[in-house]
Amino acid sequence: MKRLTLIVAACLIAAACSPQAEPAADEAANAMPAGDGMMADGKMGHMDKMGMMAPAEGDSEATRGYKASMMTMMQDMPAYSGNADVDFMRQMRGHHQAAIAMARVEIAQGQNAEAKALAQEIITAQEREIGVIDAWLAANPG
Template sequence: MRPGLPRLRRKLPDNGGLVAASDPSTQPSRPDKDTSIMIRISLIVLSSAFAISAACAQQPASKPAMDTATHMKMMMPMNSDSAATKGYKQSMMTMMSGMPAYTGDADVDFMKQMKGHHQAAIDMAKVELVNGKDPEAKKLAEEIVAAQEKEIATIDTWLKTKGK
């Protein structure tokens, strides 16, 4: 019999007789409304935790972090790379090896680091201009060169005014 459904008759052990289920003395005590809500919330939280645990268990293990030396080795141009890939890898290697040390000044560090990134974008765009075939990609590369050169000039002016 499911809980919450009315019982028509219940056998009592002390007198062996049958009593109507509507008799309050024979009904089990029920939790108050607040307790009932808390039980429901607890069950929802518990089932959610199980569902999340199961979903996480099915995720592939994350790759271990790559150390800098391994990453730099992967970026080294290889003989089997296409001319474009060699150019892209070389621009990234040049950027990474030429990045200035951090000073602790958020503004100066931002400007100096962005200058390196902008120069790498120019270098990569030039690789596209030499090796690319798609007119839209080449047009974007031209726009990147012009925009990044302008931004590098702005950065250089800012750094000069700050004595950096």
């Protein structure tokens, strides 16, 4: 159950970082910067999130790897098509690729045997699921 919880948490975090459609004009007008990179609604702006993922002086090799996996995911995420099924599959594929990249950082840099074992399980599961997604997308190009 712990593994499922970790996988779900990773997916939710990744979903929060995926590119979103542009807000409506009235919504954008209400989202003026409010200091410390926060928007009027208390949320961080897209550029602030991207800045947090940029390598920083003093970052460990693991932190640089995790940040790189998130930056790559954000930059490579496909645009939404409006088809819920296709968008789900395309977005989940990007999240799975980022999860694999993060798991590889854990295996290379981590010290805890349980965390490293989970990382390997994540790689195996996510690669299998990417195969399922790719087959589905080939049969359902949208």
